[in-house]
Amino acid sequence: MAEMSLPRVVADGPLAVDVLELLAGKAEILPWPTEDSPPPRSVDAVYTFGHPRVDAALLDRLGPLKVISNYGVGVDHIDVAAATARGIPVGNTPGILDGATADLGFALLLAAARRVVEGDRYARSAEFTQYDPAYMLGREAHHATLGIVGMGRIGCEVAKRARGFDMTVLYHNRNRRPEQEAAFGARYVAFGELLAESDYVMLTLPLTDATRGLIGRDALARMKPTATLINVARGPVVDMMALYDALSTRKIWSAALDVTDPEPLPRDHPLLLLDNITILPHLGSATAQTRRKMAELSVENLLLGLRGEPLRHQVRA
């Protein structure tokens, strides 16, 4: 019997063990093409694990593809319109990482409010020789006002958690969401009002042309001097230098970022030197359980696309 050749899939790596295990015997994994090397021949599909740029030029270099499958929800690194114009479906993994990402958003909120990371650094340092009740005063999370920018699936999960902390929940979104207002006691407000009223502003919206740089100098100037900015969305929604200026001059109290622009920040970036910022290396969905589900769904989308069948989740341009 003639040996069946496996579909050829270009992927950025190193891929997680889960993904490799699910693809074993089902696809041949090819390295991500570099600018100066000729692209691999006869490619059937693209699998994006981190956030490598997939633009029209890359699609043209790779030739006709059956599918692009993304490990994750956000597809701002993929030109979905260019893929759609070439008849290539783009798959993603919505609905399975909202809880994990909202948990992390809340972890960041509490860490910033109660100076958890700063306290840990101090408790381990040589300076900690005597307890002093006057140091490291934080700010309360319970009964504070939380402003959620982007009331999608993750925003709703954040709102749900906020109720347990007796928080007043404001939100801003492209469209009002009356069902969510009723379910989570959230109040729709204009963007400016959200910035001015919130003790915590949490970003849970996608990166698009409309949201790039949304939190710049103007937005930061409208926030309370006691406020904290939390970003679990995408780095470029926040202007990093405007944030640096606001934090270093204490125009806002603190920030907690799971995502930055670029990612990672250059090692000599001034934000890394500030005490009133907590930065994580993009851990929103990073739990063993959620990442396993993301691996399963993204591989399922890939294999369905390779067979020419509808994807479980297809991104529409």
Ligand code: 8YV
């Ligand atoms: C992933 C994410 O970690 O789903 C998203 O949009 O940002 C994260 O859950 C990421 O896509 C994988 O690199």
